[in-house]
Amino acid sequence: MSGLLFDGADWSFDTIQKIHDRVEEIALGEMKLEVYPNQIEIITAEQMLDGYAASGMPINYSHWSFGKRFVQHEGHYRKGFQDLAYEIVINSSPCISYVMEGNTALMQTLVIAHAAFGHNHFFRNNMLFKEWTDATGILDYLQFAKTYIAHCEETYGERAVESLLDAAHALMTHGVHRSPRRRKVDFRTEQARAAERRAYDEKIYNELWSTLPSGSPKTVLRTADERLADLLELPQENILYFLEKTAPRLAPWQRELLRIVRLLAQYFHPQRQTKVMNEGTATYVHYKIMNRLHECGNITDGAFLEFLGSHTNVVFQPGFDDRRFGSINPYALGFAMMSDLERVCVSPTAEDREWLPQLAGCNDPVNALKDIWANYRDESFISQFLSPRLMRDWRMFQLVDDPKETTLRVEAIHDERGYRRIRRAFAREYDLGHTDPQIEVVSVDLEGDRRLILQHSVREGRLLAGRDAGEVLGYLADLWGYPVLLREVDENGAGMREHTAEPRQRAA
Amino acid sequence: MYVIDRRLNPSGKSLPNRQRFLRRAGKILREAVRNLSSSRPIREIGEAGVVIIPARGIDEPSFHTGSDGAHTRVLPGNKEFLEGDRIARPSGSGSGKGRGAGNNAGGGGGGEDEFKVALSAEEFLSLFLEDLELPDLERRKLSLTDSTGLRRAGYQRGGSPANLALTRTMRNALSRRMALKRPKPDEIERARQASTDADLGEDEQHSDAMRAELEALELRTRSIPYIDPIDIRYRRFEPSPRPVAQAVMFCVMDVSGSMTEHMKDIAKRFFMLLYVFLERRYKQVEIVFIRHTDEAREVDEKTFFESRETGGTRVSSALKETLRIIEERYPVDDWNIYIAQASDGDNENGDSEKSLTLMRDGLLPLSQYFAYLEVDEPHNDSPMSTLWKTYAHLEPGPSMRRVTSRQEIYPVFRELFRKRSEAEATSR
Numbered sequence: 001m002s003g004l005l006f007d008g009a010d011w012s013f014d015t016i017q018k019i020h021d022r023v024e025e026i027a028l029g030e031m032k033l034e035v036y037p038n039q040i041e042i043i044t045a046e047q048m049l050d051g052y053a054a055s056g057m058p059i060n061y062s063h064w065s066f067g068k069r070f071v072q073h074e075g076h077y078r079k080g081f082q083d084l085a086y087e088i089v090i091n092s093s094p095c096i097s098y099v100m101e102g103n104t105a106l107m108q109t110l111v112i113a114h115a116a117f118g119h120n121h122f123f124r125n126n127m128l129f130k131e132w133t134d135a136t137g138i139l140d141y142l143q144f145a146k147t148y149i150a151h152c153e154e155t156y157g158e159r160a161v162e163s164l165l166d167a168a169h170a171l172m173t174h175g176v177h178r179s180p181r182r183r184k185v186d187f188r189t190e191q192a193r194a195a196e197r198r199a200y201d202e203k204i205y206n207e208l209w210s211t212l213p214s215g216s217p218k219t220v221l222r223t224a225d226e227r228l229a230d231l232l233e234l235p236q237e238n239i240l241y242f243l244e245k246t247a248p249r250l251a252p253w254q255r256e257l258l259r260i261v262r263l264l265a266q267y268f269h270p271q272r273q274t275k276v277m278n279e280g281t282a283t284y285v286h287y288k289i290m291n292r293l294h295e296c297g298n299i300t301d302g303a304f305l306e307f308l309g310s311h312t313n314v315v316f317q318p319g320f321d322d323r324r325f326g327s328i329n330p331y332a333l334g335f336a337m338m339s340d341l342e343r344v345c346v347s348p349t350a351e352d353r354e355w356l357p358q359l360a361g362c363n364d365p366v367n368a369l370k371d372i373w374a375n376y377r378d379e380s381f382i383s384q385f386l387s388p389r390l391m392r393d394w395r396m397f398q399l400v401d402d403p404k405e406t407t408l409r410v411e412a413i414h415d416e417r418g419y420r421r422i423r424r425a426f427a428r429e430y431d432l433g434h435t436d437p438q439i440e441v442v443s444v445d446l447e448g449d450r451r452l453i454l455q456h457s458v459r460e461g462r463l464l465a466g467r468d469a470g471e472v473l474g475y476l477a478d479l480w481g482y483p484v485l486l487r488e489v490d491e492n493g494a495g496m497r498e499h500t501a502e503p504r505q506r507a508a
Numbered sequence: 509m510y511v512i513d514r515r516l517n518p519s520g521k522s523l524p525n526r527q528r529f530l531r532r533a534g535k536i537l538r539e540a541v542r543n544l545s546s547s548r549p550i551r552e553i554g555e556a557g558v559v560i561i562p563a564r565g566i567d568e569p570s571f572h573t574g575s576d577g578a579h580t581r582v583l584p585g586n587k588e589f590l591e592g593d594r595i596a597r598p599s600g601s602g603s604g605k606g607r608g609a610g611n612n613a614g615g616g617g618g619g620e621d622e623f624k625v626a627l628s629a630e631e632f633l634s635l636f637l638e639d640l641e642l643p644d645l646e647r648r649k650l651s652l653t654d655s656t657g658l659r660r661a662g663y664q665r666g667g668s669p670a671n672l673a674l675t676r677t678m679r680n681a682l683s684r685r686m687a688l689k690r691p692k693p694d695e696i697e698r699a700r701q702a703s704t705d706a707d708l709g710e711d712e713q714h715s716d717a718m719r720a721e722l723e724a725l726e727l728r729t730r731s732i733p734y735i736d737p738i739d740i741r742y743r744r745f746e747p748s749p750r751p752v753a754q755a756v757m758f759c760v761m762d763v764s765g766s767m768t769e770h771m772k773d774i775a776k777r778f779f780m781l782l783y784v785f786l787e788r789r790y791k792q793v794e795i796v797f798i799r800h801t802d803e804a805r806e807v808d809e810k811t812f813f814e815s816r817e818t819g820g821t822r823v824s825s826a827l828k829e830t831l832r833i834i835e836e837r838y839p840v841d842d843w844n845i846y847i848a849q850a851s852d853g854d855n856e857n858g859d860s861e862k863s864l865t866l867m868r869d870g871l872l873p874l875s876q877y878f879a880y881l882e883v884d885e886p887h888n889d890s891p892m893s894t895l896w897k898t899y900a901h902l903e904p905g906p907s908m909r910r911v912t913s914r915q916e917i918y919p920v921f922r923e924l925f926r927k928r929s930e931a932e933a934t935s936r
Contacts, residue, residue, distance in 0.1 A: 016511050024509070041512045046519040053522045065568055067529030068623075070522040075558075075624045094510070101515055162528075166568075173570050319585020328584070397586040399595075402578040407594040413586055426582040437573050461577030471569035 005298050009104035016040065019109045020116070026292050027117040027285070031366055035120040036095040036135060040112065043098050048085070049073055051098060055268070056088045058096065059142045061149040061260070063165050089115035091123040091271070093135040106303040110310065113289040118282030125374045126277070128270035131180065138267060145260045152253050164254055167475035168240060168261035174439055175240030175262040176269045178432075228446065235440040235455075239476070240265070242441045248450070249481030258479075273377045273432055280334015281373050283315060287335070317394070337381070338369060340390045355387055383427035388419045398425045437464055439486070450482040458490050463497060473501040529566075530631065534638070536565040537625065541635040545780065556629045563623045633784065659748040667742025680739040690732040691725045699725050754792040755844040755876075757782060758830050761812065762851035763799045764821045771883035775850035776813060778881050778917050782848050796833060800826035802856065806833065821854045823895060824862040831870045845875040849906075853882045853893025860898040867902055878906035886912045 005022055006015050020040065027033045043051070053070035054060035086107055088098045097115040099108055123129050134141075153161045168175070228234070236242040240262040244255045271278065290311075294304045317332035318324040341359060344352045345368050348360035359368050372381065391414045398411040398421060411425070412418030428434045438457045445451040454476075456464060469486065477484040486499040530537060540559040589595070627635070663673055691699075699722040706715040759779045761772070786793045797812040798804055801819030804826040826849070834845060855863070872878055880899055892900075899905055911917055 013511050013513070017509070020509050020511075038509045039512065040509065041514045043514045043517075044519065047514060047517065047521075050519065050521040053525065062525055062528065064525065064528035064532040067522060067525030067527070068533075068566060070526055071529060071625055072623070075626060078626070098514075162532075170569050171571075173572075317584060319587075320583035321585060321587075325585075394584040395586040396582055396584055397589055398580060398582050400578060400580045401597075403576070404578075407596055410589045410591060410593040410595065411580065413589055413591050415591070418591060422582055425580055429582065437571050439571055456571075458577075462573040462579070463576040465572055465574030468567075468569040469571060472571055475569075 003298070004300060005109070005293070006105040006303075007300065009106070011105040011108055015105055016042075016108060016112075019105075020112055022293065022298055023109065023113050023117060023289055026289050027113070027121075030292065031285070031288065032370075033117055033121040033285070034124055035117055036093040036124050038116045038120065039094040039096045040116060041096060041098050042101050044101055045077075048088070048098065048100055049077060051088050052085075056090060057142055058090065059139065059146055061142075061146045062153075063169070064162065065169060087111040087115045089119045090138075091119075091129060091133055091135055091267075092138050095120040095123065095135075104306070106299065106306045107310070109293070109299065109303075110286055110290060110307055113286040114282045117289065118285035119278060121285065122274075122278050122281045122373055125370070126270070126274060126377075127375055128273060128377055132270050133267050141263070145264075148256065149260070152257065156253065161257070163478070164257050165261065167479050168258050170472045170475045171239050171243075171479075172261060172265045173436060175238060175258075175265040177238050177241070177266065225443070228444065232441075232444065235442045237438070237440045238262070239439070239441060239454075243476075243479050246444075247480050250479065254479075270377075273379070273430075275330040276334045276337075276378045276430065277373065277376065277381050278334075279330045280338050281369075283311075283331050283335040284338040284369070287311060287339075319395070336390060336394070337385060340387055341365065341369060341372070341385060344387065349389070351388055356385065359385075378430035379427050379432075382430060383423060386423045386426065388414070391419060391422055396422050396426070398422050434459070437462075452476070452480045452482065452484045454484070454486045456486060456488040458488050458496055461490070463488055464499075466499075469499055470501065473499050474504060477501040477503040530625070530627075533561060533566045533625070534635075536561045537627075538635050538638055540625075541627075541632060545636055555632065556627060557632055558624055558626045561623050561625060566623065636780075636784075657748060658745040660743060661746035662744050663741040664744040665741065667744070671742045671745075673741045673743045676741040677735070677739050680741065681735045684736060684739060685732065685734070688732050689728075690734075691729050696722070696725050696729065754794070754842065755786050755846060756794045756796060756838045757786055758796045758798060758833075758845070758847040759812065760798045760800070760826050760830060760847065760849040762801075762821055762823075762826075762854070763815075763817050764801045764854065765816070765818050766821075766852050766854055767883075768885065770885060771850075771852060772813060774883045774911055774914055774917065775881060777914050778850065778879075778911070779848060781917060782846065782879070786846060794838075796830075798826055798829050798833075800829070804829035820856055821851075822859050823851070823855045823898075824859050824866055827863055827866040827871060831866065831874075834871075834874060840874055846877050846879075847871060847875050848879045848881065850881045850883055851895055852884060853895045855894040855898065860894065863895075863898055864901060867899070867906070872902065872904070872906065880906045880908045882908070882910040884910065884912045 005019050011019075020038065028035070049070060051058070052073045053066045055066075060066065086100060086103055090096045090098075095116065097111065097120075099111050099115075103111065123133075123135060129135070149161060149165075232242070232246055240258050243250070244258040244262065247255075250258075290299075290304070290307050293299050294301075294307075299307075315329070315332040315335045317329045317336075341356075342365040344356050344359050345362050345365040348356075353360040362368055372385065376384070395414055397413040398418070400409045400411045402409070412421040414422065438459075440455055440457075441452065442455045443453040445453065464486075473484055473486055481503055483503070484501045487495055488497045488499075489495050537559065540561045544557060544559055663676055699718070703715070703718040703722045706718040709715065757779075761767075761775055783793065783795065795809070797807050797809055799807055799812055799817070800822070801817050802822040802825060803819075806829065830847060834840070838845060867878075880895075882893060882896060896908065896910070899908055909916075
């Protein structure tokens with residue numbers, strides 16, 4: 001199909017429909033992306049600010065912290081410190097993309113390609129999202145949460161609900177399951193597995209073994225601690241889950257609220273783990289689509305230049321010594337890595353063949369990338385696919401700040417000796433398991449004062465920030481209803497520091 | 509694919525949450541408002557503004573690692589470093605470039621130190637009043653006005669002839685006449701003409717018919733009046749609060765050396781509150797600042813609160829100056845006069861008699877309200893001051909209060925309202 005989709009900056013609903021149809025032809029027909037059905041909603045700047053405040057969700061329950069976020073963004077926006085995003089996209093089915101009414105026709109095209117196809121494909125196919133989020137149910141669930149919490153406010157008072165939500169929000173980062181839980185035992189599969197085990201035993205049966213003297217049968221006397229751990233599923237890293245299931249003094253509605261906060265945390269958890277990949281995918285997809293549109297003569301040269309300008313801004317990465325440097329730009333890194341992988345697929349060098357043998361020269365970049373989009377998260381993506389070439393292009397180096405030394409140390413640079421070390425260190429920065437402190441509920445003193453005991457496994461001497469930890473622990477004690485103890489222990493199990501908290505008010 | 513236009517959806521979805529946030533941040537916001545209001549001129553007390561509050565008070569804590577331990581970070585843009593190079597720690601922040609990888613992982617914890625909140629005029633004022641710890645009841649009273657006037661409010665069927673709404677009455681009459689098909693004058697004229705013409709002709713029958721038609725029309729005209737009592741409307745009036753046009757507020761303050769900043773701050777708050785109160789009640793409020801030591805001078809607001817003077821204390825000088833300004837510029841017939849005096853209570857020996865005369869014969873009869881505010885340091889149980897003893901002789905005297913901290917300012921106001929409502933009760 002050819003012919004201009006639009007001319008000039010103005011657009012109408014027909015234009016948007018036309019743009020969407022043409023982009024869809026390219027995305028689904030040529031790139032073979034798989035997406036949820038799209039729903040594009042046009043909103044005003046005011047509504048975009050509302051969207052920011054409610055963590056991007058179209059519906060959300062009421063809490064002062066959302067108001068705080070709103071005031072923050074509103075202040076920045078009105079002062080002109082901050083531009084608003086061109087879009088917000090929601091991992092739901094249908095996939096809702098909010099686009100601003102103030103965008104030009106070209107920007108709407110870009111946004112549709114980026115959000116409605118790039119992000120959408122990622123949401124639908126990435127294994128983290130598949131495993132942990134329910135795209136079809138999320139909006140209904142939010143509606144339920146909103147109504148339920150409003151109902152609780154009416155019944156039990158705004159203050160009670162607010163203090164519970166405060167406590168739950170403080171623990172939100174530790175209210176997610178990081179790995180799939182043990183599934184319920186299913187009789188048929190168990191039977192099959194038992195049969196398999198027997199078959200294996202028969203296969204390796206050897207008369208000789210039966211001549212070995214066997215010791216007395218093992219006693220299965222378990223200690224009280226072991227029984228307790230079994231009963232309470234300890235150790236448990238999902239603190240909110242633990243409280244919801246076992247906190248002794250919570251009312252049913254309070255458990256339900258904890259559950260709501262916990263499920264939302266879990267819903268957002270994949271997004272925290274895939275910032276680079278998610279934005280990289282969307283940016284790569286929009287770049288491909290926009291180029292294709294230009295090749296086919298669907299957009300003018302002028303519009304294409306506008307696109308290039310805005311694309312360049314999006315993928316801009318200043319160096320560490322630049323005044324504008326804040327952190328690694330996930331759009332820039334993701335796009336650079338995916339473009340680099342495309343190069344490896346199509347025209348690999350000898351180095352690429354050594355580093356990325358599975359991709360080098362496969363000549364099918366789209367399918368190779370789709371496989372990556374489906375099966376990796378930031379940490380594994382970087383640790384496997386960051387090529388030496390890109391490290392050289394970006395001139396990466398690894399810096400260590402050890403308080404025991406008086407100066408910073410350059411640990412590795414982009415050379416033969418450094419590639420692997422840089423890649424490993426870089427990937428770890430994106431590993432939430434590494435950056436988030438690892439805190440687990442380890443025990444409850446059932447015979448004493450019902451004290452809840454948690455443990456922070458300190459890595460490389462990085463203790464918790466004391467003031468915040470104290471406050472969060474206070475909230476935790478409120479929920480638990482009895483004293484709480486948090487031990488910080490180092491890699492060898494030696495205690496480094498302890499925090500305690502008493503409940504301030506009894507949870508009703 | 510659907511394209512949905514959400515632009516017409518109600519916006520302001522976040523406003524309830526914003527209100528919750530303001531309530532949550534109430535204490536620190538009130539502090540911020542207090543600080544801002546003490547640096548604001550009295551007249552601007554009720555205006556919108558941006559207050560800055562420390563982010564510490566409203567942060568959302570989470571478990572995250574602090575700055576202890578080793579941090580490692582991969583950065584782009586290496587130009588000169590080789591492996592093993594040592595770089596001096598960037599000075600200043602203490603935590604260098606290498607920090608931060610884990611710091612902000614928690615999301616809400618760290619971040620900005622300050623937080624700006626734009627408050628509307630209404631919000632600002634209510635926070636200001638909250639900070640004074642006025643109960644809600646009093647706050648509502650503040651905005652009440654007690655003199656009422658009449659205001660046009662539509663039409664009614666009954667009323668005095670002076671209030672006859674002519675246009676509305678005529679309009680009703682016209683529509684009624686049209687609805688009932690009352691013949692118009694030219695229709696009757698035409699019929700009469702036709703009847704006369706028919707009379708001149710030979711056709712008896714036709715002439716009769718014409719006459720009958722004319723008679724029918726005339727009958728109809730007579731039976732449907734031009735104006736019927738049901739058409740008549742009168743203008744309706746409704747009593748409504750109407751502020752007395754203008755007021756002048758005299759701020760009189762002792763600025764001799766014995767007045768500390770704390771005392772002045774209390775005085776300023778009192779003046780502000782009085783201004784807020786007057787501003788809601790009157791269309792125009794003027795403020796006159798008079799400061800005195802042993803002699804009095806009219807000054808601008810800045811000088812009033814900020815510069816210091818030395819000298820003795822002679823209250824009568826200020827009272828005389830006030831009286832002079834009233835006589836010169838504020839005729840009692842046109843102005844409501846409010847006087848608020850703040851002092852630590854010192855007065856020169858021998859000045860009491862003079863002050864007493866000035867008050868009794870001059871200021872008290874002229875003014876709507878005279879408030880004497882005796883300010884003091886907290887926990888200072890000094891015996892009754894000279895000035896207090898002097899004023900205590902007056903009957904009826906000024907509203908007097910002794911205030912040592914800003915929470916106590918409100919009782920003075922309660923007294924003000926009680927007095928007024930009692931006065932009304934007796935006058936009715």
